[in-house]
Amino acid sequence: MKKRIHVLEDDQDIRYIIEFLLKDEGYELQLSSTFAELKSKLNDALPDLFIIDVMLPDGNGIEICDDLKTDMFTKHIPVIVMSANPESKEKSVTAQADAYISKPFDLDYVVKRIERLLVK
Template sequence: MAEAKKVFVFDDNRDILDLCTFILEDAGYEIRTSESANDIENQVKDYMPDIIFMDNWLPDLGGIEATKAIKNHPDLKHIPVIYFSANNDISSLADEAGADSYLSKPFDIAALEEIVKKHLS
């Protein structure tokens, strides 16, 4: 059996983290969550996920800076980052951050699974 793909979700909202965990574990992924982008490079390096979801509003380092830090890191920049926000302007925020794609909140379960599949296949 293939090893489960790993997803890392950064969001300061516990309910969203729990929901993502529930949906993605159910779909067969391994998942880690974090409520802050503090020390983002090391958080990501310790887990080496296959895909990252990045909320816009994070304590300490906002989502844009956190995404840029990942994308500027030689060992991490290959990991797709999905920008994750309820902001109306999410596509331009995702562009500014250098994210690979984005998912609007509130999201539906199918859309979450779809975007993960698309970036991991």
């Protein structure tokens, strides 16, 4: 069974790159560009992993990560936080993110982080 990854990223180009990369690696994807879109898609099916950008048009990825990690239905799901802002790394740890990826990112590094989190 394919592992499902939900990517919350408002930048269309970055979302496309991640989609292309992860589909090539054999993952099933759910894509959202807003927090509202993510919430509506969670009603359909829970993913095996979240990748969340910090700067979003309708929310902050750090706060969204914290919400996911304190919700009884999603707290067991690994969350990777992505940001171009170095200050977000420390904040993502406080929000209980399972991993942090700096933008711009190395594609191989992203795949390895995901594989490590999904093996658990």
